């Protein structure tokens with residue numbers, strides 16, 4: 001009997017992966033991208049600290065699968081971001097890692113060719129390249145931190161991170177969040193439970209020591225300082241929304257009870273819009289109305305948006321893919337996005353000064 005008969009019996013292969021340092025050397029952080037990241041993070045911290053009255057909006061495709069369409073989207077979003085910047089801080093949703101309910105395409109890093117070839121090394125480099133391009137436009141990026149190793153490769157290009165509904169309760173994700181350099185939004189559980197997000201914020205605010213990798217790709221004991229910029233993301237659950245005033249008030253109370261600042265983001269998608277993308281602008285309008293009526297706890301929103309509305313299955317012949325259309329959750333189209341954000345900016349403009357009072 002060999003060791004192989006005992007160990008790794010369900011592992012088919014260990015393929016080499018370049019270290020974070022190698023990938024950074026090939027695709028270094030440019031001065032302009034670094035400026036965008038720093039400015040984006042600072043603005044987000046100021047919103048969470050109530051020094052900036054604006055609402056932040058994490059908006060963009062459910063997932064990036066085509067960097068050409070993604071950059072086309074980013075350029076349009078940058079123009080809109082500049083137009084509404086007195087009222088809204090726009091962060092582009094740049095999601096490369098998809099948590100699946102059971103199985104399915106797990107995102108551009110995991111399978112950049114969308115053909116089950118799983119060229120993770122190539123996916124990581126392409127993802128970094130795309131993030132560099134977005135940041136060089138002057139648009140900060142937000143992403144879901146799903147794989148605990150990825151931040152070593154991409155973390156310097158991210159301004160805002162989300163921990164998804166399926167992983168908010170995971171100790172690994174709370175530990176990772178305690179060391180992330182960005183504010184982190186913790187989604188409520190898929191069943192709508194807000195308690196797991198509150199516990200996650202408390203956990204991530206503390207220092208942790210855990211296994212990870214360093215920039216050379218060596219296994220390391222990672223020792224973190226704790227992240228004080230955790231906040232709750234309400235995304236609905238069990239097929240029911242939770243952005244209404246009563247649910248928001250319940251979330252505020254849960255955070256106050258835990259002695260946490262009541263910082264709440266409303267995800268206009270997922271169960272908050274019954275997974276019907278066309279309802280997202282209604283959720284956004286409702287949130288804006290809550291703010292106009294005096295709500296002070298809602299600091300941000302999320303919207304799943306793409307160039308084209310809806311979604312599409314991944315075809316075997318990739319040349320059949322519809323340009324600018326999601327291959328994961330259905331999105332609203334660009335025109336609807338623009339209208340929804342312009343309306344929000346107009347309606348919020350006059351009430352912003354009261355938010356800091």
Ligand SMILES: O=C[C@H](O)[C@H](O)COP(=O)(O)O
Nearest residue numbers: 062098099100101102104329
């Ligand atoms: O936003 C993305 C999806 O809702 C999430 O990844 C789950 O997707 P699935 O239920 O299609 O697997």
Ligand SMILES: C=C(OP(=O)(O)O)C(=O)O
Nearest residue numbers: 099164165166187235270
């Ligand atoms: C997976 C996502 O959301 P949630 O964790 O809320 O399901 C997402 O926003 O892509």
